[in-house]
Amino acid sequence: MSFPSSADEGEPGTNRNNPLFSIHLIFTLIVLSALTACQSNNKNEKKPPADSQQRRADSLLQQQRAQRQADSLATMQKKKAARKKIYLTFDDGPNKGTSNVLSVIKEQQVAVSFFIVGKHVFDSPQQHANWELLKADSAIELCNHSYTHALNRYTKFYQDPAGVVQDFQQSQEKLQFNNKVARMPGRNAWRIDSIRVTDIKESRAAIDSLHNAGFAIMGWDIEWSFNHKTMTPDPDTALLLRRIKNLLDAGTTQTPGHLVLLAHDQAFQKQPDIETLHGFIRELKNNEEYEFVLASKYPGVK
Numbered sequence: 001m002s003f004p005s006s007a008d009e010g011e012p013g014t015n016r017n018n019p020l021f022s023i024h025l026i027f028t029l030i031v032l033s034a035l036t037a038c039q040s041n042n043k044n045e046k047k048p049p050a051d052s053q054q055r056r057a058d059s060l061l062q063q064q065r066a067q068r069q070a071d072s073l074a075t076m077q078k079k080k081a082a083r084k085k086i087y088l089t090f091d092d093g094p095n096k097g098t099s100n101v102l103s104v105i106k107e108q109q110v111a112v113s114f115f116i117v118g119k120h121v122f123d124s125p126q127q128h129a130n131w132e133l134l135k136a137d138s139a140i141e142l143c144n145h146s147y148t149h150a151l152n153r154y155t156k157f158y159q160d161p162a163g164v165v166q167d168f169q170q171s172q173e174k175l176q177f178n179n180k181v182a183r184m185p186g187r188n189a190w191r192i193d194s195i196r197v198t199d200i201k202e203s204r205a206a207i208d209s210l211h212n213a214g215f216a217i218m219g220w221d222i223e224w225s226f227n228h229k230t231m232t233p234d235p236d237t238a239l240l241l242r243r244i245k246n247l248l249d250a251g252t253t254q255t256p257g258h259l260v261l262l263a264h265d266q267a268f269q270k271q272p273d274i275e276t277l278h279g280f281i282r283e284l285k286n287n288e289e290y291e292f293v294l295a296s297k298y299p300g301v302k
């Protein structure tokens with residue numbers, strides 16, 4: 001019995017000694033290695049190294065976090081822009097009551113503007129000291145309320161437009177205000193952007209002259225009145241707050257959404273009145289609808 005030798009096994013043409021078989025084998029190996037290389041390239045495209053994947057994931061997370069922060073900032077800014085603006089202004093200082101008002105404002109941390117009478121800064125050492133206190137506080141704003149306050153003779157004062165301009169310029173030069181917002185003594189007049197209001201028409205020429213000299217003239221939408229004999233403020237702050245709300249809600253202030261409130265330093269000399277001022281400012285401050293703003297930020301003031 002004879003068995004076929006291993007060399008005889010298999011199909012014809014598969015004999016390893018056959019040159020055709022060798023060529024076939026080499027060709028197969030080349031194709032296989034090319035396929036393997038190709039597959040490994042494909043793998044590289046689909047599956048990057050682990051650290052590169054991690055970097056991509058981190059960068060995506062960072063982008064998402066930045067977007068969320070930008071969104072919440074935009075919402076906050078929108079809410080802030082929608083708030084009604086309160087311009088709390090105190091006239092006629094420095095005088096009695098100025099340091100009390102200043103200490104209330106410092107404690108409450110709100111934006112407040114003082115309309116200064118130039119002459120008052122030099123009337124007494126105490127007034128000068130109060131001026132220095134006001135100047136040292138960078139959070140408040142100091143504006144021009146004339147040098148002489150017309151010496152309280154308004155009719156005569158407004159008959160001389162050049163004299164009115166000169167009076168305000170004197171304060172501007174001596175006190176070096178960093179803005180040109182002014183308030184007329186004894187008159188509720190406005191010259192800001194397109195707002196032109198003259199309460200007593202005999203004063204018009206003088207007020208126009210001051211405006212033409214580069215001053216933005218701010219009157220007021222509402223006054224916190226005070227008793228000129230007892231030097232005490234109207235204690236009914238609930239009524240004052242309701243009137244403020246009504247004016248803003250009705251859009252009947254000079255600029256809708258913006259309310260200028262006039263008060264006087266000298267009304268806050270006694271402790272109970274200082275407490276009233278504290279309470280009043282606290283009420284406005286705690287109302288999310290409102291925001292305190294400095295006079296120079298009023299729309300249209302350059």
Ligand SMILES: [Zn+2]
Nearest residue numbers: 091092185186
């Ligand atoms: Zn005044």
